[in-house]
């Protein structure tokens with residue numbers, strides 16, 4: 080079995096990311112920056128009806144707008160649209176303004192149909208059907224273990240709660256989109272994607288081309304978080320427009336489009352009943368959960384389609400269980416994988432219930448967790464984090480913080496059981512006689528530091544400096560790599576680069592006759608290659624990576640009981656990801672996970688209008704993201720476990736935050752806000768200071 | 778529409794506009810209304826531009842850009858799509874994210890909220906104009922060292938906001954940095970590192986609090 084080097088110069092140290100200068104100087108070309116020769120703007124006309132029969136689309140007037148080079152419909156003939164924002168037609172033109180004018184000139188003959196956008200309404204028997212001939216609510220999946228009803232009677236304490244989470248929108252700063260050029264030689268797409276291979280395959284399938292006729296390039300992309308794996312309707316439309324207009328077409332979605340049609344995290348409505356024995360041992364757990372993935376029902380958490388299932392009971396061991404889960408279809412854009420699918424809502428619901436149970440038991444909630452968490456690593460993380468956070472000194476009984484602005488603390492745990500590696504990952508390196516070396520992997524760097532990880536591993540293995548390593552990714556012409564999802568990228572590419580380097584050193588030994596070509600011998604060895612470079616192919620190897628990362632987070636908040644405003648003061652996060660490859664970018668991943676979790680806890684929610692069926696907040700003014708002033712002091716402890724090999728960290732880092740913050744709020748004010756996001760209105764309602772909002776879902 | 782743009786009008790990004798909403802808001806608004814009225818009179822006396830393309834001259838990063846633009850083209854669109862300056866990013870196109878932040882006469886503005894013809898006669902600086910001869914500025918270098926960027930799409934905007942701040946206030950407090958960056962969003966969550974980077978750029982070293990512990 081191969082093993083990672085110890086006494087390292089780069090691995091587990093802090094290397095600033097290798098492509099930073101390009102990003103900091105504006106030199107980096109993102110998909111939205113591509114200016115292919117003679118390129119046109121592309122734009123999409125979307126349904127303004129949440130449900131409608133479309134009987135005709137007339138493009139004639141759009142085609143007459145000066146500057147318009149192509150106008151197409153998504154499909155011919157009659158069709159039904161199922162959500163506000165569904166793609167109807169697309170145009171390509173020489174200016175943005177021409178396209179806007181052309182979209183306005185398209186005539187659509189539509190007959191609006193009844194629709195439903197709220198989960199509770201959609202479940203009713205007489206609700207309009209989202210899909211003809213199918214019930215809105217799936218029959219539901221049930222799972223049972225032990226003797227639940229009996230078990231509840233044996234409990235010393237039982238609580239019931241209804242914990243709800245909203246639909247969250249990915250909102251990467253760069254929207255979805257592509258520049259696509261379709262010529263006789265095939266299609267080239269510069270895609271803002273997390274999966275160049277899946278986009279290539281998707282485009283080839285939709286356009287009826289061979290895979291080899293489609294090339295996807297992603298030099299830089301501005302974030303995805305799970306929403307950017309496929310070619311997407313926008314990718315296919317860009318390609319078709321390009322063929323029609325005989326010119327490259329850049330079709331980037333608007334912020335508005337992004338909120339409607341390209342993914343989201345499903346909602347959850349978790350009715351939980353949980354009971355424990357007198358010593359705090361969990362004994363019985365019952366959950367009835369439903370949620371919506373928009374028009375996309377089916378598919379479990381973790382999949383690209385995105386269902387509304389969540390793992391339950393989350394992370395704790397309970398002997399007696401009944402779990403029922405239902406997907407509810409509504410007339411809204413389909414869900415997609417979203418950073419740790421299923422896990423943040425599961426953690427929020429379960430961890431809230433745990434704290435409510437601790438109150439009933441009169442126990443310290445941290446003690447209750449230590450009593451019931453079967454995972455040894457998390458046990459260790461709780462103890463480490465509690466000390467760093469000062470849990471013992473800070474903990475007060477719920478609601479006992481004095482004054483108008485109350486302080487509270489809470490904690491929660493995370494698991495990321497998926498992860499692991501994509502075992503088919505491949506890559507190559509070209510070693511030139513002058514000693515320069517270039518790595519080429521068909522993976523993409525979505526901001527997680529993939530290029531940096533390649534450089535760090537290569538520099539370590541070859542005894543070179545990271546500056547000597549050239550890294551090229553984001554091109555389907557390179558050996559195939561994984562999509563950037565499931566926190567698998569790091570664990571896929573690190574062993575692959577390890578393998579390439581090992582083979583390179585072996586071949587240099589054979590070809591150059593130098594026993595150890597590393598470090599100071601490098602240039603001499605390469606020189607002996609003569610005139611032809613050495614190209615070494617490698618692939619993922621077992622024994623160098625693992626899966627199942629854990630983590631725990633502690634949060635301290637203040638709650639103003641007069642305004643209802645929650646401020647997160649501090650978060651202590653303890654996470655493990657096996658062997659830490661680059662400490663600095665790992666830290667960035669954890670920060671990012673926490674901040675996204677903070678948004679989920681306090682601000683983010685897609686709001687639908689049930690009367691018109693439209694998304695009411697498809698922009699950054701009304702869909703709130705955390706800003707610099709909202710970000711607390713963050714302290715991170717990384718538990719290094721080199722013996723496990725490399726594990727990804729992007730997803731586990733965002734799982735526990737909302738639960739920890741929600742528990743801290745409950746600890747501060749002595750009552751539970753059982754619905755995310757925890758807005759001032761909900762805090763005041765929980766305190767009995769204002770009536771609960773009728774528009775609110777809880 | 779006409780150009781160049783009058784003084785004291787339009788030089789207000791949302792950022793500075795919000796700042797001025799203090800006690801002086803009423804007087805300022807009244808004064809501005811007067812100057813606007815005066816300007817409108819002047820404008821109306823001159824010839825109307827558009828709707829077709831008109832020649833527009835921009836001064837960007839010390840160089841002159843001569844473009845033909847419809848008057849409704851924004852500065853951001855002009856930079857990104859009518860020249861090759863794609864450093865300023867488009868993320869919302871409606872004054873809500875700051876990805877498009879550039880400096881106009883040393884003041885940070887949202888380029889998506891400025892018509893290109895209004896920006897004539899001004900010194901525009903984009904992220905491409907900061908590093909001289911390949912040498913990064915202190916702010917850029919600090920962003921690199923502290924990993925104050927992930928996907929990097931928000932990064933040019935933050936760099937411009939911070940650069941503009943440090944020009945006016947070389948030693949800002951954390952609160953002042955937060956205020957200066959209140960108009961910039963980042964979805965990757967680089968915020969803690971951005972704060973560290975700004976302090977490094979001002980000569981205050983802030984060590985990372987991250988601890989690595991061995992499990993065994």
Ligand code: FES
Pocket residue numbers: 866867868869870871872873874875876877878887888889890
């Ligand atoms: S693109 Fe200008 S503020 Fe968002």
Ligand code: FES
Pocket residue numbers: 252301302526926927928929930931932962963964965966967
């Ligand atoms: S670094 Fe990705 S949005 Fe800020």
